[in-house]
Amino acid sequence: MKLHLGHLYPEFLNLYGDRGNVLILSRRAQWRGIQVEVTPISLGDKLVPGAYDLLFLGGGPDQEQGIASADLVAKGPWLKEAVEEGTALLAICGGYQLLGEYYRTASGETLPGVGLFAVYTEAGNKRLKGNIAIRVPELGSEYPVIGFENHSGRTFLKGSRPLGQVIYGDGNNGADGTEGARYRNAIGTYLHGPLLSKNPHLADYILRLALRRRYGEVELSPLDDTLEMATNTAVYKRFLPTRGKW
Numbered sequence: 001m002k003l004h005l006g007h008l009y010p011e012f013l014n015l016y017g018d019r020g021n022v023l024i025l026s027r028r029a030q031w032r033g034i035q036v037e038v039t040p041i042s043l044g045d046k047l048v049p050g051a052y053d054l055l056f057l058g059g060g061p062d063q064e065q066g067i068a069s070a071d072l073v074a075k076g077p078w079l080k081e082a083v084e085e086g087t088a089l090l091a092i093c094g095g096y097q098l099l100g101e102y103y104r105t106a107s108g109e110t111l112p113g114v115g116l117f118a119v120y121t122e123a124g125n126k127r128l129k130g131n132i133a134i135r136v137p138e139l140g141s142e143y144p145v146i147g148f149e150n151h152s153g154r155t156f157l158k159g160s161r162p163l164g165q166v167i168y169g170d171g172n173n174g175a176d177g178t179e180g181a182r183y184r185n186a187i188g189t190y191l192h193g194p195l196l197s198k199n200p201h202l203a204d205y206i207l208r209l210a211l212r213r214r215y216g217e218v219e220l221s222p223l224d225d226t227l228e229m230a231t232n233t234a235v236y237k238r239f240l241p242t243r244g245k246w
Helices: 019-030 063-086 094-098 200-215 226-239
Strands: 001-006 037-041 054-057 088-092 103-106 110-112 119-135 145-156 162-170 181-183 185-191
Touching: 001 088, 001 200, 019 037, 019 200, 037 162, 054 094, 054 200, 063 088, 063 094, 088 094, 088 181, 088 200, 094 185, 103 145, 110 119, 119 185, 200 226
Parallel strands: 001 037, 001 054, 054 088, 088 185, 103 119
Antiparallel strands: 103 110, 119 145, 119 162, 181 185
């Protein structure tokens, strides 16, 4: 088997080690004998429909988001077509914002989005920053998904379902208890870290979504994630408020 992974704007959108998510997905596939071809996709690059099983879009500050925004909107019809056809997608922070309807910056500039997720984002006066844990229904109840968030944007869901519910932290907007967004096999989230280093259960879930498009249901052989899941539990408990309960 072979996995085709497209990495969008790696030179612009790579805050907080987001590039590490591509490395983690690649290694976890390769350890199971699955070949991975990673293709960088940047400004002006033409996109071939049906070429990718998985797309990744990282986060970036407002200036870099502005650079990528117009090009990403131009690629929007292809991205939406790819997701409709079953391509998996993971977008982090700024990438997540740009896949919504729009992002209005603190200066009042409105960056149009792709409209893949039925969400919109408005800049706030205070950054939402710190460790975060969420409950993702598709991953069961044994382990949360944990990460680090640092964003001034407040994202509000208009129709997309959330990736998960906040256990602690701020999530999409610090008010409604939601974090991230889902549409078909596309996931948007504010969790940095890189996200997948502390959450191998989420990494494997994304790999299964990506492989399903080309090969149908694939049962991934187990890996020894003892240390990774011990880290997940330790970090979760370290920052869990005393009133909280998993």
